[in-house]
Structures are given as C-alpha cells and as structure tokens.
C-alpha cells in the first residue's frame with residue numbers, strides 16, 4: 001500500500017494516538033504503540049484507519065482498548081500502563097552475579113580461552129572479598145535482590161558459595177531485604193550433600209545442557225568423564241529433590257553452535273527425555289573463544305533464524321500432541337507483548353539492564369557492568385569495568401552508579417532517540433546490545449540496519465506474530481503464559 005507524506009499530513013491526532021507500523025512477511029500489517037500494544041490490519045482496514053474512517057473498522061472498540069484510538073479517559077489509563085511497563089527504571093540493580101572462581105574442570109569449545117586450570121587456586125574469590133561483595137549488594141537501592149553464583153565453575157569454590165549464602169541471608173534479615181539465590185553449574189562436582197545444602201538454603205540450581213549426548217559432549221569437553229552422562233544424572237536428581245520440596249524444575253541452558261544446528265530435533269528430544277519443560281535457544285556470543293574457533297563454531301544469522309523457526313515449529317507440533325514444552329526466548333517476547341508489567345528479563349529492555357539491572361563481581365573484587373562485561377574483562381578488554389570494591393559499601397555503590405560506564409550504558413541503550421530503533425514497529429519489544437556491537441563492530445552506536453542482534457530479534461518477532469495470527473498456534477503460545 002502507498003503511505004505518502006500526503007497521507008501523513010491528513011492524520012487526525014485528536015482521534016488517533018501515536019503508532020508505528022510495519023508490513024509482516026505474510027503481507028499483513030502490524031501497528032504498535034508505546035503502551036506495548038499491537039494490532040494486525042489487512043491492507044483495506046489499514047487504509048480506513050489512516051483515513052480516519054475508524055468507525056468503519058470492525059474492531060473499533062478493540063483499538064480503543066489498546067489506545068490506538070483515543071477516548072475520553074485514554075491519557076489517565078495510558079500513563080498507568082506505560083509506567084507499569086517501565087517500572088524497572090526506578091530500581092537499580094536487582095541481579096548480582098558473583099564470579100566465585102575462574103577455575104573449571106571442563107574445557108568447552110566456546111570457553112577454553114578463558115577458563116583457568118583446576119590447579120590455579122589464585123583465581124578463587126576469598127572471604128574478605130566475598131564479605132565486601134555481599135555488603136555492596138545488600139546496600140544497593142532495590143528491596144528485592146538476587147545473587148547468582150556464576151563461574152567459570154562456581155562449585156569449584158564451594159566454601160565461598162556457602163559463606164556468601166549464609167552471610168547474605170543473615171545481613172538481608174537484618175536489613176529487611178528480600179533475597180534469592182541461584183547457582184549456575186555444570187553439575188559435575190555436585191554431590192548429595194551439596195544438593196541438600198543448596199536446596200535447604202533456597203539456592204536455585206541452573207545448568208548447561210547442549211542437547212543430546214553427541215551434541216553436548218562435542219561442545220562441552222571434559223577429559224575425566226562423560227559430561228552428558230554426569231549432567232543428565234544430576235538433572236534428574238536435582239529435579240526430583242526440587243519437586244519434593246515444591247520448587248520449580250531445574251533450568252537448563254543451551255548454547256547453539258554450528259554443529260548443533262541440524263540436530264534441533266535430537267536436542268529438543270533430549271530435553272524432553274530428561275523431563276525438562278523448556279529450552280532456551282541461545283545463540284553464540286563472541287566473547288570467550290579465539291577467532292579461529294569462531295570459524296568452526298559460529299554460523300550466519302540466517303542459519304540461526306532457520307534453526308529457530310524449525311525448532312519452534314517442532315516444539316509447537318509436540319504441544320499439539322499434548323507434550324507441554326516451551327521455548328524460553330519466545331516466552332520472554334510473549335511476556336513483553338502480553339504482560340502488563342515488564343518480564344524482568346535483563347537484556348531485553350530500554351535502557352538495557354547493563355549496569356542498572358545487573359552487575360557482575362569478579363573473583364578479585366572488580367565490578368563489571370554485566371556478565372558479558374566481565375567476560376570481555378577476561379579477554380583483556382576492560383571498557384565495561386566499573387570500579388574496584390571500595391572500603392565501604394557506600395563508596396562502592398557510589399562508584400558503580402556514578403561510573404562513566406553506567407551513564408554511557410543507559411544513554412546508548414535507551415531506544416528513545418536512537419535513529420532507526422526508535423521508529424521501528426518492534427521498538428517496544430526489542431533492545432540494543434551495546435556490548436555485542438562494541439565487541440563485533442568496535443562501536444556501541446551502530447546503525448540499526450547493520451545491527452545483527454536487531455536483525456535476529458526482528459526475525460524472531462516476525463515469526464511469533466505470524467504464529468499469533470493462526471488461532472491454533474496462538475492458543476498454544478498463550479497457554480505458555482499461564
């Protein structure tokens with residue numbers, strides 16, 4: 001359809017609120033607004049909408065409810081809706097990642113440049129640093145906080161995990177803050193004793209599973225044993241124990257490499273065999289491995305998109321057969337689209353969660369603006385290093401929040417005002433990954449047309465919106481949100 005400057009000049013803004021639009025690959029038109037609402041149009045209805053013959057539209061009242069068409073009370077209702085969707089901007093930061101060690105017993109293909117050998121105990125966090133980390137975390141401005149133990153392999157420095165958990169729990173009670181814990185582990189150093197202790201202390205457990213035995217062991221090299229066998233055993237055990245205690249199932253993360261692309265069915269089947277209820281189709285990030293590895297591990301954006309679509313189609317087919325299984329990235333976008341509040345996913349925000357949503361505390365007391373920032377730090381790229389831990393928590397928090405990194409991260413990842421992103425129909429649902437752009441293009445500001453993370457997000461959203469136009473698949477996807 002033709003949308004010319006003359007059409008724009010006839011727009012009656014007394015009736016219609018600001019909107020963005022785009023043509024979807026299946027030729028229908030989607031409009032969105034800053035209350036994160038969307039609506040599909042046929043060409044004809046879109047013309048009626050633009051010519052302000054809105055009363056002719058069959059879904060007039062629906063458009064009023066979504067604030068595309070103004071009614072008497074739209075401003076008051078709209079302010080509330082926009083505030084709810086952006087409530088995270090007043091709460092800084094809530095997710096605190098603690099790198100307890102750089103050591104690990106694995107040498108995964110996408111990590112081996114960064115991991116320290118098991119004998120290198122100098123890369124463990126000590127008690128003094130751990131205490132200062134906890135004090136800094138608990139005095140940030142959020143009332144509700146999560147401490148996530150990250151590693152390289154966090155169970156290698158298990159005594160510090162225990163120390164932080166106990167010390168932070170006591171301090172949080174004293175300060176009347178809500179605190180939750182999670183640990184990211186390859187599970188190969190898990191034991192019955194550790195499992196009980198972690199769950200008794202409300203430490204949630206998350207692991208990595210790169211699919212079936214062939215795909216997993218191909219990516220995740222472990223010279224002492226069969227990594228897939230060990231992680232499968234512990235996934236089952238952790239799930240059993242968690243279910244006994246009425247907790248959520250264990251959460252597993254997949255990292256997609258070139259060799260796993262054609263094996264999407266086997267990978268999803270492996271997750272289902274282990275009684276997991278979701279998979280996170282994470283693309284590869286270029287942080288740890290050397291450039292030579294990228295050539296064997298990485299893939300083109302379109303190859304990942306093809307993998308994503310096939311995987312999602314397969315998962316939807318399984319759902320049609322009664323197997324309840326979800327794809328987590330799709331879930332995040334569905335929550336962005338349908339929930340009345342932001343889903344609290346640190347990346348996909350404007351401004352992004354870097355520095356103000358999550359921060360990472362390295363084993364040596366260095367504080368980074370995010371998990372990826374500390375990975376870059378490990379590669380000798382210190383551009384997103386915020387501060388060392390200071391003598392007092394107050395000084396640390398002040399140094400974090402007043403660092404140039406924080407200011408630049410907020411300013412450069414806020415889509416309002418970023419050319420291209422700001423005008424795009426998917427602006428309410430996407431984010432700009434400034435660290436990715438910095439690492440791959442050498443610039444945190446990068447034209448959106450060349451931003452491959454944006455390209456991936458647009459393809460995901462195109463596909464989700466296509467699925468939402470089919471009543472059967474729409475029902476399945478909406479059921480995931482229940």
Ligand code: SF4
Nearest residue numbers: 104106108111152186
């Ligand atoms: S990806 Fe995880 S398990 Fe693999 S080597 Fe790195 S830290 Fe270890």
